[in-house]
Amino acid sequence: MAAKFNVPPKSLANLRPFELHIPENEVVEFKNLLKLSKIGPATWWNQQNNSQFGVSREWLIKAKETWLTSFDWRIHEEYVNKFPNFKIAVQDFEVGEIDIHFAALFSAKHDAIPIICMHGFPSSFADFLSMMDLLANKYTPETLPYHIIVPSLPDYGLSGTRTPNTEMTLERSARIMNQLMIDLGFGGGYIAQGGDLGSLLARIMSAEYETCKAFHLNMLVLDPGQASPSSDSLTPEEKHHLKRTEEWRPTGMAYALEHGTRPSTAGLAISSSPLALLAWIGEKLMEWTDPRKPFSLDHILGTVTLYWFTGTFSTSLYHATAAMRYLSNTPFPVSQEKPLGYSWFPYDLVVFPQAWAQEVYPNMVFYKSHSKGGHFACLEQVEEFLEDIEAFVEKVSDSFKKNVE
Structure with a gap:
């Protein structure tokens, strides 16, 4: 697969092919540390198995045993390495040089549309690999209508960490992602796609950079301080899921407030032990799905293991500055002119009914509601997710190509 989808000749970047391989001594060290890590004492709360108070002690005991005895990290590495992976040094006037990793499927078509797909927390670029697999089986390099760029976001996963002399912010991360696309030769224009943190970056890119011509989101939220439109025209299903998210918010948002207000403490504590990291991230990966x-x-352990080996949990916490914006009523930038697409998945953390979206975003040209799926839609409902992306791109392709000429 990697040999077929080659870098397009117009790319301006000095790309370095990349293959994921954690040295064996680090794998052994991890297993030894995991073996020595203790499970906390039994309490009334951690003996409940209904997730009301988070992960249970029983689940953590079983997960640790599986991690030690039957989990195979090398299988996850092999899957990542099925795809073309690269690294590139991106220059930013505030952050300096940052090493960005991305997986990609480059098309041989001269009019292929570049799409950057951006993950969220607690996720990684690997969330999009199933979608890339579908595309690689559906198209050849000569017929693929898109360039698919799937980065590890700044300070996440394989993009690694910088000298910690500059705070990573949403705006800086969005600017680096825009520069990545320019460095890859897509300065004429691209489409941004994202959920969770990726959705916020796509919003910022749509508002701040002319190179971002359109954007598709699978998480859409009201701005801080923005009043909810009328609920009179909502369907019973929409009302049900809005009620569910309202009930989740008072307790489910606690993690984001901790990340956003005490990122030093949270980062140091949670990244100090494999079991601490597993409990913290595992809770989200179980609770936020359909x-x-x-x-x-195995998927949960693979995600947590990637965070552990890359040491990027502590640096990833800038995602939670979004929660601080809500506390301060600071809105998120978003274009009201560039074409917007939105895919509703009912078990996402927040959902945005169609009537609301049409009222708030007159530039919305695509809306699709689904009966299944949650916060990690590109993994939970990969076929439907890809269908939405392709349908949105088809909607905007004429105007996109006209704007980049």
Whole structure:
């Protein structure tokens, strides 16, 4: 696969092919540390198995045993390495030089549309690999209508960390992602896609950079201080899921407030032990999905292991500055002119009914509601997610190509 989808000749970047391989001594060290890590004492709260108070002690005991005995990190590495992976040094006037990793499927078509797909927390670029697999099986390099760029976001995963002399922010991260696309030769224009943190970056890119011509989101939120439109025209299903998210918010947002207000303490404490990291991230990966189709334990362990080996949990916490914006009523930038697409997945943390979206975003040209799926839509409902992306791109392709000429 990697040999077929080559870098387009117009790319301006000095790309370095990349292959994921954690040295064996680090794998051994991890297993030894995990073996020595203790499970906390039993309490009334951690013996409840209904997730009301977070992960249970029983789940953590079983997950640790699986992690030690049958989990195979090398299988996850092999899957990542099926795809073309690269690294590139991106220059930013505030952050300096930052090493950005991305997976990609480059098209041989001269009019292929560049799309940057951006993950959220607690996720990684690997969330999009199933979608890339579908595209690689559906198209050849000669017929692929898009360039698919899937980065590890700044200070996440394989993009690594910088000298910690500059705070990473939403605006800086968005600017670096825009520069990545320019460095890849897509300064004429691209489409931004994202959920969670990626959705906020796509919003900022749509508002701040002419190079971002359109954007598709699978998480859409009201701005801080923005009043909710009328609920009179909502469907019973929309009302049900709005009620569910309202009930989740008082307790489910606690993690974001801790990340946003005490990132030093949270980062140091949670990254100090594999079990601490597993409990913290595992809770989100279980709670934020459609309960009818939960993630496998192997997927959860793979995600947490990537965070552990890359040491990027502490640096990833800038995602939670979004929560601080809500406390200060600071709005998120977003274009009201560039074409917007939105895919509704009912078990996301926040949902945005169609009537609201049409009222708030007159530039919305695509809206699709789904009956299944949650916060990690590109993994939970990969076929439907890809169909939405392709349908949105088809909607905007004429105007996109006209704008980049």
